Amino acid sequence: MTSQKPHPTTRIDPVPDDLESARAKLVYIYLDAADGATAEELGEILAMKKINILSVLNSLSSAGYVERLDAEYVVAN
Numbered sequence: 001m002t003s004q005k006p007h008p009t010t011r012i013d014p015v016p017d018d019l020e021s022a023r024a025k026l027v028y029i030y031l032d033a034a035d036g037a038t039a040e041e042l043g044e045i046l047a048m049k050k051i052n053i054l055s056v057l058n059s060l061s062s063a064g065y066v067e068r069l070d071a072e073y074v075v076a077n
Helices: 022-034 039-046 052-061
Strands: 066-069 072-075
Touching: 022 039, 022 052, 022 066, 022 072, 039 052, 052 066, 052 072
Parallel strands: none
Antiparallel strands: 066 072
16 A cells, blocks of 8 residues: 655646637746746647747737746746
8 A cells, every 4th residue: 555645736826817818828827837938848848839939928928927037938926
């Protein structure tokens, strides 16, 4: 008999109401859960083309929802 370790609870903030694009919501949720990622990582993990990732990141950045720290994008505080 093995004991299961409790999973750490990760608190993900609600998705902003004005995000209508499914891609934008997906990227936002992933960045929030992962505490940041590069555009390349997002493309691999979310199975999206880099051009689409960069477009979504640009929109999220312009709206103030994400910011770039060095090579990574993170949810803005």
